[in-house]
Amino acid sequence: MNLLLPQLDQTGYSPGPNRVQSRIQQGTVLVFGLILCSLLLSGCGKRESKVDRATREGMLLIGNGGEPKALDPHLVTSVGDSAIMRAMFEGLVTYHPSNDATHAPGVAERWEANDKKTVWTFYLRKNAKWSNGDPVTAHDFVYSYHRILHPEMGAPYASMLYFLRNAKEYNTDKEGKVPFEDVGVKALDDYTLELTLPNPTPFLPDVLKHTTWLPVHKPTIEKYGGMTEHFTDWQKPGNSVSNGAFQVTKWRVGSYVRVEKNPYYWDKDNVKLNGVEFYAFENSFTEERAFRNGLIHKTYVVPPNLIPLYKEKKSPELRLEPYIGTYFYRFNCTNEVTGNVHLRRALSAAIDREQIVKYVTQAGEIPAYAFTPPTEGGYQPPRRVKFDPAEAKEHLKNAGYAKGSDVPAFSLFINTSESHTAVAIAILDMWKTHLGIDPKKVTIKNQEWKVYQVTIQDLKYDVARSGWIGDYLDPKTFLSLFTSDDTNNHTGWANDEYDRLFAESDNIGDEAKRFEKLEQLENVLLDELPITPIYWYTTKYLLNDDVRNWNPLLLDNHPFKAVELIAD
Amino acid sequence: MQTLKFILSRFLQAIFALFCIITLTFFLARLAPGSPFTEEKSVPEHLKEAMARQYGFDKSLPVQYVTYLGNLMKGDLGPSFGNKGFSVNEIISQSWPVSVVLGLVGLLIALALGVPVGLVAAAKRNQMPDYTLMTLAMIGICLPTFVIAPLLGETLGSKLGWFDVAAWEGSNAWLLGALTLGLYYSAYIARLTRGSMLDILNQDFIRTALAKGVSPISILFKHAFRGGISPVVSYLGPALASLIGGSFVVETVFGLPGLGQHFIKAASNRDYWLINGTVIVYASLVLTLNFLVDIAQVWLDPRLRSHS
Numbered sequence: 001m002n003l004l005l006p007q008l009d010q011t012g013y014s015p016g017p018n019r020v021q022s023r024i025q026q027g028t029v030l031v032f033g034l035i036l037c038s039l040l041l042s043g044c045g046k047r048e049s050k051v052d053r054a055t056r057e058g059m060l061l062i063g064n065g066g067e068p069k070a071l072d073p074h075l076v077t078s079v080g081d082s083a084i085m086r087a088m089f090e091g092l093v094t095y096h097p098s099n100d101a102t103h104a105p106g107v108a109e110r111w112e113a114n115d116k117k118t119v120w121t122f123y124l125r126k127n128a129k130w131s132n133g134d135p136v137t138a139h140d141f142v143y144s145y146h147r148i149l150h151p152e153m154g155a156p157y158a159s160m161l162y163f164l165r166n167a168k169e170y171n172t173d174k175e176g177k178v179p180f181e182d183v184g185v186k187a188l189d190d191y192t193l194e195l196t197l198p199n200p201t202p203f204l205p206d207v208l209k210h211t212t213w214l215p216v217h218k219p220t221i222e223k224y225g226g227m228t229e230h231f232t233d234w235q236k237p238g239n240s241v242s243n244g245a246f247q248v249t250k251w252r253v254g255s256y257v258r259v260e261k262n263p264y265y266w267d268k269d270n271v272k273l274n275g276v277e278f279y280a281f282e283n284s285f286t287e288e289r290a291f292r293n294g295l296i297h298k299t300y301v302v303p304p305n306l307i308p309l310y311k312e313k314k315s316p317e318l319r320l321e322p323y324i325g326t327y328f329y330r331f332n333c334t335n336e337v338t339g340n341v342h343l344r345r346a347l348s349a350a351i352d353r354e355q356i357v358k359y360v361t362q363a364g365e366i367p368a369y370a371f372t373p374p375t376e377g378g379y380q381p382p383r384r385v386k387f388d389p390a391e392a393k394e395h396l397k398n399a400g401y402a403k404g405s406d407v408p409a410f411s412l413f414i415n416t417s418e419s420h421t422a423v424a425i426a427i428l429d430m431w432k433t434h435l436g437i438d439p440k441k442v443t444i445k446n447q448e449w450k451v452y453q454v455t456i457q458d459l460k461y462d463v464a465r466s467g468w469i470g471d472y473l474d475p476k477t478f479l480s481l482f483t484s485d486d487t488n489n490h491t492g493w494a495n496d497e498y499d500r501l502f503a504e505s506d507n508i509g510d511e512a513k514r515f516e517k518l519e520q521l522e523n524v525l526l527d528e529l530p531i532t533p534i535y536w537y538t539t540k541y542l543l544n545d546d547v548r549n550w551n552p553l554l555l556d557n558h559p560f561k562a563v564e565l566i567a568d
Numbered sequence: 569m570q571t572l573k574f575i576l577s578r579f580l581q582a583i584f585a586l587f588c589i590i591t592l593t594f595f596l597a598r599l600a601p602g603s604p605f606t607e608e609k610s611v612p613e614h615l616k617e618a619m620a621r622q623y624g625f626d627k628s629l630p631v632q633y634v635t636y637l638g639n640l641m642k643g644d645l646g647p648s649f650g651n652k653g654f655s656v657n658e659i660i661s662q663s664w665p666v667s668v669v670l671g672l673v674g675l676l677i678a679l680a681l682g683v684p685v686g687l688v689a690a691a692k693r694n695q696m697p698d699y700t701l702m703t704l705a706m707i708g709i710c711l712p713t714f715v716i717a718p719l720l721g722e723t724l725g726s727k728l729g730w731f732d733v734a735a736w737e738g739s740n741a742w743l744l745g746a747l748t749l750g751l752y753y754s755a756y757i758a759r760l761t762r763g764s765m766l767d768i769l770n771q772d773f774i775r776t777a778l779a780k781g782v783s784p785i786s787i788l789f790k791h792a793f794r795g796g797i798s799p800v801v802s803y804l805g806p807a808l809a810s811l812i813g814g815s816f817v818v819e820t821v822f823g824l825p826g827l828g829q830h831f832i833k834a835a836s837n838r839d840y841w842l843i844n845g846t847v848i849v850y851a852s853l854v855l856t857l858n859f860l861v862d863i864a865q866v867w868l869d870p871r872l873r874s875h876s
Contacts, residue, residue, distance in 0.1 A: 050732075066833075067650070067651060067833070068651075069649075069650060069651065069652060070651075070652035070653055071653060072652065072653070075652055077607055077609065151614070151618060152618055152621070152622075153618065154615045154616070154617070154618025154619035154620075154621070154622060155615065156605070156607060156611045156615060156619070157609075158615060159612065171614075171615075172612075172614050174614070228622075229622070230619070230622045230623075230647075230652055231622070231623075231647040231652060231653070231655075232653070233653065234653075235652070235653040236653055251653075252662070252736075252737070252825055253651055253654055253658075253659050253662050253663065253825060254662075254663060254819075254824075254825030254826070254829055254830070255735070255736055255737070255823070255824075255825035256735075279735070279823070281734070281823055282820050282823075282829060282833070283820045283821060283823075285718065285821075286721075286733070286734055286820065286821055286822065286823050287734075289718075289721055289722070289725070289726060289733045289734065290733055290734040290735070290823065292726060292733075293725065293726055293729075293732070293733045293734075295732065295733065295734055295735060448836065449836060450600070450601065450602030450603075450606045450836065450838055451600070451601045451602060453602060453606045453607070453608065453610075454601040454602045454606060455601075457606075457610060467608075487610045487611075487612045487613075488609055488610050490610070
């Protein structure tokens with residue numbers, strides 16, 4: 001402290017040069033002192049990392065995959081974008097923080113269905129508010145469903161609302177013959193919403209949690225453009241109005257989106273966080289380095305090569321949890337080679353899925369014995385797909401090939417990625433060992449993402465790697481894929497029995513009986529094998545231990561309002 | 569007059585080149601399979617059509633081209649499909665400053681390192697300092713930025729904690745980015761400086777100066793430097809352009825929201841207007857800088873004045 005005190009000469013007289021010199025000395029000592037202090041500080045107390053500060057401020061920092069494509073619930077499609085939507089908007093029903101199978105009430109306080117489960121009535125809470133203070137009413141939901149289903153809107157995920165009566169008819173109608181009034185959604189009064197479905201749907205609350213069913217604020221949408229315009233400014237911070245626990249306050253393209261507590265949210269007292277920042281890391285190694293250096297609380301993924309290292313360290317930060325998704329190979333059923341069901345059976349039975357998850361993917365994936373992943377207490381798929389070399393050889397003979405070398409050359413398409421290549425090479429090796437198919441005859445074709453999508457959609461492949469993530473917790477989100485008219489079938493496979501069983505399952509209101517029917521359905525699929533499942537996905541991420549109430553969830557849709565940050 | 573004519577002709581050439589680039593990019597981008605609406609979960613045809621109408625893709629290609637050029641004249645680069653809610657203008661104006669900072673600081677580092685190294689190597693030609701420095705420079709050239717960047721991140725960032733490893737706001741990670749770029753380009757500049765200095769040092773007027781007893785230091789800086797640095801100056805244009813526009817790797821590794829990432833992402837998203845927008849920016853940058861370099865060259869080297 002004495003450094004800052006004026007140094008008075010004893011005599012009271014201080015000559016010029018001396019004063020200057022003492023100033024210089026003072027300055028030098030000050031600088032050295034500061035350097036010493038900063039060294040001591042950096043030595044003793046650890047510098048507070050960004051994450052520590054964020055925890056103190058109740059700000060959750062998470063890696064969120066790439067840059068959001070939009071902040072409009074009717075336009076987004078990706079997993080990361082849906083996470084931001086979940087923070088900003090609230091639907092009728094919301095996700096439970098620890099159990100996928102239960103529903104937490106959202107804007108709807110309670111709901112009821114008729115016996116057939118075709119007419120659902122939702123009673124909205126009267127205290128639900130938009131982030132500008134407007135009340136959330138049943139009319140907002142009618143407007144939102146109208147918007148996403150509007151033929152002019154071209155919302156990419158509109159088909160999620162086809163559960164509603166006449167929704168598909170309205171959405172696909174270009175001439176304007178079907179009025180929106182025919183669609184099964186009606187506001188009985190300001191706070192009562194009635195949904196009418198053509199088929200019994202006991203799992204409707206599960207479906208309603210999806211991003212596509214989130215409400216949007218009509219005055220805001222109309223203020224910045226028309227109802228169906230994609231390209232308006234309404235999504236921007238400052239303009240955007242949302243009804244969830246958080247509202248967007250910052251959107252920096254290529255960097256991050258910040259949402260902060262919505263002061264009008266009805267349940268704001270139970271919202272633990274003050275906000276969330278969603279970072280758009282394009283590179284998983286960068287994301288991991290950012291996590292290691294205390295820049296984010298949670299990563300979106302973990303680079304596959306680093307998983308063994310984290311496992312070796314027994315790091316509690318590494319989380320590998322079952323995820324409702326299937327990694328599978330599609331067979332093109334319209335061409336000569338893979339159109340042969342016996343060959344498909346042979347190829348499928350020769351794949352040792354245990355080996356693949358153990359030695360190739362290494363992130364706790366589960367070898368798939370069916371297409372639909374099993375859910376605890378819910379649907380159990382038939383255990384049909386097995387690794388059986390003897391049976392594989394039998395199928396090969398039935399296919400008309402005495403030995404593997406007779407099988408004509410075919411192609412295997414993957415989209416560019418190290419891990420897809422590794423799995424493909426392992427499978428080629430298994431086909432060689434167990435069937436005798438020369439790996440040189442199977443060309444692995446590596447394509448850029450969009451090119452690969454087009455190849456698959458146009459059926460220009462023989463075998464192709466694919467993945468499917470469930471949109472809601474019901475086998476229907478998987479099994480609807482292979483009905484002959486589904487836009488995601490992409491195998492050319494059409495089976496009358498499958499279509500018939502699927503239609504039948506759609507008319508059963510009783511859960512147990514419906515699952516029975518779906519099991520029959522899946523048996524048909526796994527017998528014919530237009531696809532062969534390889535493994536069920538896991539979510540792989542790193543989580544800082546300050547983050548509480550972040551539980552393993554099959555759908556990986558975490559409600560941010562339940563998450564808490566507590567420093568150790 | 570001569571100089572003015574030269575400047576005018578270079579300017580017109582640049583405008584013509586830009587027009588060709590815009591036209592080529594517009595049509596080439598459409599040749600890639602897929603569209604902005606291609607998604608893993610396929611979008612039904614009727615919805616794709618509705619989206620196409622939203623963006624005017626239902627019109628024929630020549631009509632779209634004319635509309636695009638018309639908007640371009642008004643300075644409107646169109647909407648982005650990959651970042652709905654943002655226009656290409658907004659995206660570019662947001663990311664542009666990041667790239668400029670990265671590029672300029674990178675270039676400064678490159679010059680501050682490269683030129684002195686090149687001078688020393690030239691002055692001590694075929695001696696130990698020359699060999700050492702040029703070996704280092706060779707290594708620098710051979711190590712691509714995607715190797716240097718994570719290495720710097722792990723060492724200066726993770727291990728020593730001097731720098732943040734990612735993010736732009738409230739972070740110094742951009743310095744690591746600039747350093748990566750600077751190191752990489754300094755290697756080129758060092759070799760370039762050495763080479764051209766040697767050319768000059770072997771010329772007659774240098775020998776004359778030496779014979780007249782001018783000191784070696786004075787020869788190096790007063791007589792040789794101005795001519796010797798000329799190739800470096802002409803390299804600065806394209807170098808700065810690629811530093812600013814092509815820092816994709818550095819931006820990705822350090823999570824920086826610059827322009828480079830949009831180049832790559834726009835292409836993989838088939839974000840047509842953003843592809844065009846970024847190409848226009850980059851092309852204008854290259855053309856402008858080359859134009860400026862041409863002028864600087866004429867100013868630096870009196871011999872060029874008569875030629876032009």
